[in-house]
Amino acid sequence: MKIINANEINPILLEKGTAKKTWGKYLIGDKDGAKKFHMRIFIVEPGGQTSYDQHIYEHEVFVLKGKGKLVTIKDGNKVETQIKAGDAIFIESNEIHQIFNEGDEPLEFICIKGVKEIYY
Amino acid sequence: MKIINANEINPILLEKGTAKKTWGKYLIGDKDGAKKFHMRIFIVEPGGQTSYDQHIYEHEVFVLKGKGKLVTIKDGNKVETQIKAGDAIFIESNEIHQIFNEGDEPLEFICIKGVKEIYY
Numbered sequence: 001m002k003i004i005n006a007n008e009i010n011p012i013l014l015e016k017g018t019a020k021k022t023w024g025k026y027l028i029g030d031k032d033g034a035k036k037f038h039m040r041i042f043i044v045e046p047g048g049q050t051s052y053d054q055h056i057y058e059h060e061v062f063v064l065k066g067k068g069k070l071v072t073i074k075d076g077n078k079v080e081t082q083i084k085a086g087d088a089i090f091i092e093s094n095e096i097h098q099i100f101n102e103g104d105e106p107l108e109f110i111c112i113k114g115v116k117e118i119y120y
Numbered sequence: 121m122k123i124i125n126a127n128e129i130n131p132i133l134l135e136k137g138t139a140k141k142t143w144g145k146y147l148i149g150d151k152d153g154a155k156k157f158h159m160r161i162f163i164v165e166p167g168g169q170t171s172y173d174q175h176i177y178e179h180e181v182f183v184l185k186g187k188g189k190l191v192t193i194k195d196g197n198k199v200e201t202q203i204k205a206g207d208a209i210f211i212e213s214n215e216i217h218q219i220f221n222e223g224d225e226p227l228e229f230i231c232i233k234g235v236k237e238i239y240y
Binding site for chain 1: 199212
């Protein structure tokens with residue numbers, strides 16, 4: 001068993017890809033012995049966005065605070081979905097996705113990602 | 121992509137094993153196409169407890185509200201850990217675990233479980 005409180009972790013500014021004003025905290029990962037899926041928190045400041053992303057591993061997201069917009073691509077068309085606290089969101093394998101904070105408060109969400117190896 | 125708000129789901133009373141006064145909501149599962157890990161919310165009322173549990177699949181827990189006590193067994197000894205909002209908890213494969221709410225407010229947490237098949 002491993003336990004850590006999210007408030008005790010300093011967020012790291014994510015500068016991967018097209019991410020802007022987005023901070024991450026790794027909550028549960030390899031270092032804890034988690035072999036199959038990992039838990040992180042992301043904080044997107046107002047005006048910020050996560051990276052435009054696509055990958056084999058699934059995401060499961062739970063929105064803790066704030067509001068935002070999720071963009072995905074379905075059959076070649078851009079789909080915009082409003083997201084808010086309490087939303088649970090499943091992003092399937094290889095689905096393009098990006099989250100924007102167009103509000104005036106931080107958007108905070110848990111994001112679980114599968115470890116690549118479980119998809120092969 | 122699938123999205124559902126936790127507030128729109130009616131909780132189900134869990135009567136499995138030694139669970140008491142514990143309610144569950146399935147947020148992301150098979151029905152959504154999630155093949156590797158699933159997301160649920162559990163609400164433990166004051167005086168309640170989750171089932172005394174042990175299984176191959178890992179858990180990753182994030183406490184949303186309230187306080188509680190996590191009991192695990194380490195080298196044959198009972199270990200009690202206080203838990204509170206913001207805690208991220210990793211329960212490893214085959215680790216015995218049970219969560220109690222000894223407070224006077226509901227204890228609410230997200231729990232991700234791996235699908236059994238990814239452990240074989």
